[in-house]
Amino acid sequence: MVAINKEIVTLDPHLIGVDWGSTCLRVFLIGSYGEVLATRTSAQGSSSMNGSAWAYEQSLEQLAGDWLQEYPDIKVLACGMVGSKHGWLEVPYVACPSDVNAIAARVMSVKGVDQRRFDIVPGMAYRPANGVPDVMRGEETQIAGVLSLRPEASQRSCIILPGTHSKWVQIEQGKVTAFATHMTGELFAILRQHSVLGRLMPSQQNELDPIAFLRGVEDARQGMYLGFAHQLFAVRTLGLMEMMPPSSLADYLSGLLIGHEIQAGLGWRLAAGLEQAPLILVGDPSLCAHYAQALSHCGVLNASILSNTAPVGLWAIERATAGVHATKLAHKVNV
Incomplete structure (x- = not known):
């Protein structure tokens, strides 16, 4: 199934941007100033491609083939x-640390069957001196979009990208200097669908129960000494003892998981000296609103929210890529 927004192509498009996640493919027709002229989505995520180059090209052709035909010379840049x-x-x-220019310098190309060039954005790796490595693919492009939209955040800021694998990102002098991944969204899905905790929950989730959600956030904040694994079992016992209705248990679990992520993230942010720096949430507006509510409950009131910044990020990286190519050409001429 393909979803298409109202297309408003009035100017010559500059770029076809592609955000290719594990479960979803999004394409954007982007103008010369980074404006999104049209958006299309499909369920042809990378997990369904099985690593087949032919499958990737065919999926993109199915979703944006008319754009590719109408604009044969347009650039295509993909992330994720x-x-x-x-x-x-x-x-x-x-x-890491890296900025948009470092990302642009590592963009690589692949040719399709008709010799059309498709450019692909690298992911980013962080290897702390006294910790385990961390990685991201796709979020680096959203971050580039944030810094393009909010130049004031380039100096010093903390960016949170909620999702299946939430990212907390430190920004200094326009560079990603550190980041940490929390498997909050994936844990929620696994626990709700494949553990004993989900047995008392209704199959269909109703509207958010803000009281149950914030109780989970508060219990995560107040009861960390009991241990995360112990607190998880409360999702079951609160239902068994009829101290919380079944319809509220998923929201309590969500609050508990997000609450633990926020407690860890805020401590990490404080240790980096970014407590007073701008805090920006990026992603699905509904999910970001849940995080903002949880942050507010924990005393953090200054978080701002941006929706999908991947299109602007792709545009910014493409512009930086053009600068990298110009620099290389000038160097060859001078030599």
């Missing part, structure tokens, strides 16, 4: 899992 080990072309991670 399309550049992973099982993607269309594996593009090595750029090392």
Whole structure:
């Protein structure tokens, strides 16, 4: 199934941007100033491609083939899992700290059957001196979009990207200097669908129960000494003892998971000296609103929200890529 927004192509498009996640494919027709002229989505995520170059090209053709035909010389730039080990072309991670120019310098190209060139954005890797490595693919492009939309955040800021694998990102002098991944969304899905905790929950989730959600956030804040695994079991016992209705248990679980993520993230932010720096939530507006509510409950009132910044990020990276190519050409001429 393909979803298409109202297309308002009045100017010559400058770029076809592609955000290729594990479960979803999004394409954007982007103008010369980064404006999104049209958006299309499908369920042809990278997990359904099985690492087949032909499958990737065919999926993109099905979703944006008319754009490719109408604008034969337009550039195509893709980010996300399309550049992973099982993607269309594996593009090595750029090392953190990095900025948009470092990302642009590591963009790689693959040619389709008709010799059209498709450019793919690298992911980003963070290897702390005294910790385990962390990686992202796709979020680096959203971050580039944030810094393009909010230049004041380039100096010092903390960016949160909620989702299946939430990212907390530190920004200094226009560079991603550190980031940490929390598997909050994936844990919620697994626990709700495949654990004993989900047995008392209704199959269809109703509207958010804000009281149950904030109780979970508060219990995460107040009861960390009991241990996360112990607190999780409360999702079951609160239902068994009829202290919380079944319809509220999923929201309590969500609050508990998000609450633990926020407690860890705020401590990490404080240790980095970014407590007074801008805090920006990026992603699905509804999910970001839940995070903003939880942050507010924990005393953080200054978080702002941006929706999908991937199109602007793709545009910013493409512009930086053009600058990289110009610099290389000038160097060859001078030599």
